Amino acid sequence: xxxxxxxxxxxxxxxxxxxxxxxxxxxxxxxxxxxxxxxxxxxxxxxxxxxxxxxxxxxxxxxxxxxxxxxxxxxxxxxxxxxxxxxxxxxxxxxxxxxxxxxxxxxxxxxxxxxxxxxxxxxxxxxxxxxxxxxxxxxxxxxxxxxxxxxxxxxxxxxxxxxxxxxxxxxxxxxxxxxxxxxxxxxxxxxxxxxxxxxxxxxxxxxxxxxxxxxxxxxxxxxxxxxxxxxxxxxxxxxxxxxxxxxxxxxxxxxxxxxxxxxxxx
Amino acid sequence: xxxxxxxxxxxxxxxxxxxxxxxxxxxxxxxxxxxxxxxxxxxxxxxxxxxxxxxxxxxxxxxxxxxxxxxxxxxxxxxxxxxxxxxxxxxxxxxxxxxxxxxxxxxxxxxxxxxxxxxxxxxxxxxxxxxxxxxxxxxxxxxxxxxxxxxxxxxxxxxxxxxxxxxxxxxxxxxxxxxxxxxxxxxxxxxxxxxxxxxxxxxxxxxxxxxxxxxxxxxxxxxxxxxxxxxxxxxxxxxxxxxxxxxxxxxxxxxxxxxxxxxxxxxxxxxxxxxxxxxxxxxxxxxxxxxxx
Amino acid sequence: xxxxxxxxxxxxxxxxxxxxxxxxxxxxxxxxxxxxxxxxxxxxxxxxxxxxxxxxxxxxxxxxxxxxxxxxxxxxxxxxxxxxxxxxxxxxxxxxxxxxxxxxxxxxxxxxxxxxxxxxxxxxxxxxxxxxxxxxxxxxxxxxxxxxxxxxxxxxxxxxxxxxxxxxxxxxxxxxxxxxxxxxxxxxxxxxxxxxxxxxxxxxxxxxxxxxxxxxxxxxxxxxxxxxxxxxxxxxxxxxxxxxxxxxxxxxxxxxxxxxxxxxxxxxxxxxxxxxxxxxxxxxxxxxxxxxxxxxxxxxxxxxxxxxxxxxxxxxxxxxxxxxxxxxxxxxx
Numbered sequence: 032x033x034x035x036x037x038x039x040x041x042x043x044x045x046x047x048x049x050x051x052x053x054x055x056x057x058x059x060x061x062x063x064x065x066x067x068x069x070x071x072x073x074x075x076x077x078x079x080x081x082x083x084x085x086x087x088x089x090x091x092x093x094x095x096x097x098x099x100x101x102x103x104x105x106x107x108x109x110x111x112x113x114x115x116x117x118x119x120x121x122x123x124x125x126x127x128x129x130x131x132x133x134x135x136x137x138x139x140x141x142x143x144x145x146x147x148x149x150x151x152x153x154x155x156x157x158x159x160x161x162x163x164x165x166x167x168x169x170x171x172x173x174x175x176x177x178x179x180x181x182x183x184x185x186x187x188x189x190x191x192x193x194x195x196x197x198x199x200x201x202x203x204x205x206x207x208x209x210x211x212x213x214x215x216x217x218x219x220x221x222x223x224x225x226x227x228x229x230x231x232x233x234x235x236x237x238x239x240x241x242x243x244x245x246x247x248x249x250x251x252x253x254x255x256x257x258x259x260x261x262x263x264x265x266x267x268x269x270x271x272x273x274x275x276x277x278x279x280x281x282x283x284x285x286x287x288x289x290x291x292x293x294x295x296x297x
Numbered sequence: 298x299x300x301x302x303x304x305x306x307x308x309x310x311x312x313x314x315x316x317x318x319x320x321x322x323x324x325x326x327x328x329x330x331x332x333x334x335x336x337x338x339x340x341x342x343x344x345x346x347x348x349x350x351x352x353x354x355x356x357x358x359x360x361x362x363x364x365x366x367x368x369x370x371x372x373x374x375x376x377x378x379x380x381x382x383x384x385x386x387x388x389x390x391x392x393x394x395x396x397x398x399x400x401x402x403x404x405x406x407x408x409x410x411x412x413x414x415x416x417x418x419x420x421x422x423x424x425x426x427x428x429x430x431x432x433x434x435x436x437x438x439x440x441x442x443x444x445x446x447x448x449x450x451x452x453x454x455x456x457x458x459x460x461x462x463x464x465x466x467x468x469x470x471x472x473x474x475x476x477x478x479x480x481x482x483x484x485x486x487x488x489x490x491x492x493x494x495x496x497x498x499x500x501x502x503x504x505x506x507x508x509x510x511x512x513x514x515x516x517x518x519x520x521x522x523x524x525x526x527x528x529x530x531x532x533x534x535x536x537x538x539x540x541x542x543x544x545x546x547x548x549x550x551x552x553x554x555x556x557x558x559x560x561x562x563x564x565x566x567x568x569x570x571x572x573x574x575x576x577x578x579x580x581x582x583x584x585x586x587x588x589x590x
Numbered sequence: 591x592x593x594x595x596x597x598x599x600x601x602x603x604x605x606x607x608x609x610x611x612x613x614x615x616x617x618x619x620x621x622x623x624x625x626x627x628x629x630x631x632x633x634x635x636x637x638x639x640x641x642x643x644x645x646x647x648x649x650x651x652x653x654x655x656x657x658x659x660x661x662x663x664x665x666x667x668x669x670x671x672x673x674x675x676x677x678x679x680x681x682x683x684x685x686x687x688x689x690x691x692x693x694x695x696x697x698x699x700x701x702x703x704x705x706x707x708x709x710x711x712x713x714x715x716x717x718x719x720x721x722x723x724x725x726x727x728x729x730x731x732x733x734x735x736x737x738x739x740x741x742x743x744x745x746x747x748x749x750x751x752x753x754x755x756x757x758x759x760x761x762x763x764x765x766x767x768x769x770x771x772x773x774x775x776x777x778x779x780x781x782x783x784x785x786x787x788x789x790x791x792x793x794x795x796x797x798x799x800x801x802x803x804x805x806x807x808x809x810x811x812x813x814x815x816x817x818x819x820x821x822x823x824x825x826x827x828x829x830x831x832x833x834x835x836x837x838x839x840x841x842x843x844x845x846x847x848x849x850x851x852x853x854x855x856x857x858x859x860x861x862x863x864x865x866x867x868x869x870x871x872x873x874x875x876x877x878x879x880x881x882x883x884x885x886x887x888x889x890x891x892x893x894x895x896x897x898x899x900x901x902x903x904x905x906x907x908x909x910x911x912x913x914x915x916x917x918x919x920x921x922x923x
Contacts, residue, residue, distance in 0.1 A: 544910050545910075
């Protein structure tokens with residue numbers, strides 16, 4: 032569990048997709064998600080499938096890693112499918128008691144399922160090929176314009192990167208406090224829900240105190256190193272577009288244009 | 298109470314890329330009433346080892362007998378073991394959580410199933426033993442000073458009245474006076490309550506001063522085991538694994554290497570002082586004898 | 591031996607600058623010099639002025655009860671005068687709660703004095719416009735190695751300070767490399783700090799400060815949470831920075847073995863500076879140190895006890911080697 036959170040889902044590999052600028056990957060993911068909602072029929076989905084398959088292929092991440100993310104949404108997926116299957120009115124093809132399945136329902140359920148699955152796989156491709164740090168940097172830049180409407184973009188990105196650094200430390204600490212209290216006879220496992228919740232107090236109080244102490248220390252250390260927010264800061268690793276990123280944007284533009292064309296023409 | 302470890306192995310994250318053998322075929326016996334120092338580099342496996350002693354960590358293979366019973370038997374009473382082997386973690390003050398000191402110390406005894414009155418009685422006794430004043434009982438544990446917090450946390454384990462007390466670097470981060478207070482406290486507990494004490498430490502000087510037996514861990518196995526004098530005789534081996542003998546031992550070895558007849562197995566300042574005085578006195582009498590002739 | 595010689599030379603040079611300053615002061619009071627001369631004199635004084643100076647520095651904090659009434663006022667620092675010269679290695683000793691950390695936080699303008707003044711590089715820490723300049727002049731390393739590393743990659747953490755100062759990207763890379771080299775951590779530049787030992791983490795924290803090109807580094811109990819080898823690594827690094835790079839070092843600690851190398855030692859108790867001198871001068875007063883809840887290295891203690899037994903030994907022996915040489919002399923007479 033510890034490793035899952037520290038590395039996000041990042042899968043290290045030497046591929047074109049890994050090397051792309053995180054901004055491009057973020058924007059690309061957004062474009063792909065929008066394109067899924069543009070599609071209305073099988074040609075649109077075919078185009079999306081071809082595009083996604085191409086990107087997955089280029090990323091050199093084994094396909095089963097992409098499927099991992101689906102586990103989390105299986106329930107939502109089932110509900111969506113069942114809901115669409117039985118509720119959409121149209122030509123009835125199967126009927127039992129009060130349940131009736133229509134042709135339109137069947138196709139809509141199918142499209143919704145594909146849409147959801149592609150949504151998850153599409154974002155997995157991004158998280159699997161981008162380190163959490165790059166992702167944070169990319170997010171800071173992509174969301175940059177939001178600063179105009181007083182969104183503290185730099186601060187949000189800073190919070191994210193500090194969280195990435197401290198999550199493993201706090202997890203280790205949780206483990207340590209848990210062991211220490213177990214040594215004093217605490218029992219975190221047995222009992223009903225209320226007893227269990229109560230038994231968490233000896234774990235949570237020290238954990239919160241420790242987190243606050245660390246936050247306080249860190250704030251001091253940052254101030255001592257002249258941190259004063261995003262203004263006037265330079266970057267050690269600024270994001271710079273390279274040739275392949277421009278090529279990436281071109282591919283993305285062609286894909287989006289094709290999806291729009293399909294939508295309009297049919 | 299005796300604890301016997303037989304061919305203990307512990308591998309963590311088994312079957313992943315992060316797999317690491319933390320303990321390697323450890324065989325040890327801790328006898329009743331001993332005062333043992335456990336020494337080793339960071340990552341030598343000493344912290345993992347002590348967590349086996351009260352069953353917090355389960356060995357991958359091997360057996361651990363407490364009073365002749367294997368604690369890995371399915372019928373073994375693990376909760377009872379935790380009360381018998383008290384484990385004080387590093388920086389134990391970070392586990393304080395109750396609204397006042399007395400209640401915090403009661404946490405352990407209450408988990409043992411004692412009534413509120415019995416628990417309170419035990420807590421008061423433990424707090425007295427670590428030298429925390431009665432007028433601190435109602436205070437929040439977070440308002441105590443650094444050294445007091447540490448002693449209150451130790452009282453939290455003592456109140457469970459363990460037969461074996463294991464302390465993981467109890468003096469870490471304290472100032473000299475705080476270190477002395479804690480070490481004095483532990484040594485007094487050992488003397489007065491006749492309990493077995495295992496002291497994990499980095500400081501050779503501290504260990505040499507207090508313990509009867511030293512166990513040196515290296516890379517997950519027991520490297521040396523014996524009285525301080527026996528262990529510190531292996532100065533070359535200790536240095537090879539990044540440990541050292543007490544400073545005074547170096548001094549006496551240095552003198553001895555220059556051909557001066559002094560004992561080489563001196564481990565404390567007091568012993569060194571005696572030895573040098575004896576040497577100088579002998580010189581004097583010899584000198585006087587020579588002059589007299 | 592080389593160290594001693596070097597240290598002597600350093601103290602000499604500072605003594606000489608102090609002397610010239612005094613002379614010029616005298617002529618100034620005689621009112622015989624022109625405005626221009628005065629201006630030059632002022633500039634010169636600023637140059638030879640201590641890097642960290644304080645006058646009657648006092649810091650009080652008030653404890654309030656639940657209704658907001660003042661319960662008690664505590665003086666953490668009480669009338670401290672300091673004058674630390676560039677290039678010096680200063681150690682500040684004291685037990686927990688003696689005020690040494692509070693004093694250290696004034697050197698970086700994290701705390702501001704309630705009375706008296708603190709100057710860092712000649713700038714009054716109370717002047718807000720100099721805040722960032724002061725923090726860049728006197729870098730600070732804290733006790734807990736985990737809580738002062740900000741980034742998830744070693745080199746990015748070292749770059750954090752220069753980024754905040756607005757240093758151009760290419761220069762940040764140079765500074766990061768040179769700082770990691772100075773603390774001997776270059777090979778770990780792409781590692782995650784979580785996987786490093788305590789001593790290594792502290793060295794990264796030191797590199798993070800060095801990359802800001804400070805004139806002075808204040809280390810607030812940097813070794814308190816480390817094991818002996820980690821302590822050794824950190825002290826060796828700090829000494830090298832002082833001797834090779836000429837950075838002024840202010841080391842706050844309660845480990846006596848670490849101050850043996852200092853040019854000057856201050857002992858604090860109850861917010862005041864109660865002892866000061868060379869390590870030798872300080873360590874010759876074993877009983878006074880004990881009264882201030884401090885101990886001395888084993889070598890010093892043994893020498894002191896032997897002296898009490900009537901063995902003729904010099905005062906303030908600092909290392910076992912010194913003691914051995916002295917004993918050999920006595921024995922082989």
